[in-house]
Amino acid sequence: MESMQRYTAQEFIAHHLIPDTAIPLTIGGIFDVSIALKVQTRLSNFYDSATPILFMDSGKNAIKISLGDLAKQKSYSRHTAIELGGWADFSKNRYGYADLIRIMLRLLAPDGCPWDRAQTHESIAKNALEEAEELVAAIAASDTQNILEESGDVVLQGVFHGMIAERDGTFGVHDVIDTLCKKLVSRHSHVFGTDKAATPEDALGFWQAAKKREKNS
Secondary structure: OOOOEEEEHHHHHHOOOOOOOOOOEEEEOOOOHHHHHHHHHHHOOOOOOOOEEEEEOOOOOOEEEEHHHHHHOOOOOOOOEEEEOOOOOOOOOOOOHHHHHHHHHHHOOOOOOHHHHHOOOOOOHHHHHHHHHHHHHHHHOOOHHHHHHHHHHHHHHHHHHHHHHHHHOOOOHHHHHHHHHHHHHHHOHHHHOOOOOOOHHHHHHHHHHHHHHHHHO
């Protein structure tokens, strides 16, 4: 695991990067208050506003402030940077994808949850259908809160199977993500390639053509 995540403010904002909150994070190039506010707003999706950060600028000593005060400092420059520590605990105000993986690893650890550790692909196969059906029902009922919750349950099924496979030595949860990303890129040739799609039907046609090529290769 990396010991530090390092980004410029520009890339952190522009690329909608998702930090792993268990690993220390440094963001540099916070050159004015507008950039500071954007960084603060994005970080607030993953950290509490009271999270302590180290505020560093040229010619000044580093000072400790809270994340909620990042955009309230008196001056900024191209040398301004912040540093946040890593928190690997399981009690947080907001979680990210990396936390989901970390929680599942803990549940499947030798001293984790006996039920989770006993599961196989076969034993939880029916869960994927049940969770998908519950999501469809929530959508049909226009139940936003249940759509939110059931979407998470559907995501969990893919992660759980990836973790089981990793335990069994066949593939891992990151292979699941890698395979999905490659599929999304290859089947959206009108976005990531040279094809042009003017309508949803055009886009679906490229998807189906790419899928056919993949299945026949």
